[in-house]
Amino acid sequence: MRITDSVVMVSGAASGLGRATAHRFAADGATVVLVDLPGERLDAAAAELQEAGRVVAAPADVTDEDQLAAAVDTATGAGTLRVAVACAGIAPPTKIYGKRGVAPLDGFRTVIAVNLVGTFNLFRLAAQAMAGNDDLDGDRGVLIGTASVAAFDGQVGQAAYSASKGGVAAMTLPVARDLAEHHIRVMTIAPGIMDTPMMAGLPENARVSLAQQIPHPARLGRPEEYAMLAAHIVANPLLNGETIRLDGAIRMAPR
Secondary structure (H helix, E strand, C coil): CCCCCCCEEEEECCCCCHHHHHHHHHHHHEEEEEEEECCCCHHHHHHCCCCCCCCEEEECCCCCCHHHHHHHHHHHCCCCEEEEEEECCCCCCCCECCCCEEEEHHHHHHHHHHHHHHHHHHHHHHHHHHHHCEEEECCCCCEEEEECCHHHHHCCCCCCHHHHHHHHHHHHHHHHHHHEEEEEEEEEEECCCCCCCCCCCCHHHHHHHHHHHHCCCCCCCHHHHHHHHHHHHCCCCCCEEEEEECCCCCCCCCC
16 A cells, blocks of 8 residues: 555654654655654654654553544544554563562553553554545555564563563454454564664663574664564555564574
8 A cells, every 4th residue: 555645653653663663654755643652752753754754743642542532633634544553662571470579460551551452542543543544555544563572482571561462463363354344454563672772771792692692684673674564564455464573583582
């Protein structure tokens, strides 16, 4: 599906994978709606993207129904919403039980709320808006979720993160089946170890060690490579109902 002069909505757009994805679709001629928590990072991303193309900032918490509905209204007000990419996520490590005691239940709930419920919230509201579109190259819209290799190879301390990302991967097919009659495709990308702000805080020796665990190419993934795959998913009409690993063939060790 061609997205020139269409609207693309990206959650988690203020940094990392979301920011790179917003850049890619803006360069491809779309109007991009940046969804993220209000603040300096979102303002900076919007200002940076103004140079690449049309952009609208829509501050929202993806777990909040009213805030995200308002962001979708902003997107539909900017044109025809054709694509929504869910990149918003958090990954606080916590062992279910260890030296610090038992994991707080609220912490687990928060990760599930942001990563899984937030993705479902974007999917359902964007799908509602897309269902009224005219077909374009056979589709009315495309939804893209972000899982992680942790959905399949979760490490120590990743119970909540793996559960949330496993949920995103697991719901991809049924959501695609739900929306097939509306000509809306649904795909998920499961990135490996990506060079995002989540990784930036690690010591350099730790970053090098992680890169060496990747069979080929033996380096951290680049956010632009995630964006490249997202753009291809939109362009390729036969991609639907599947999760694609983007990981250089890594299979994560326990630690």
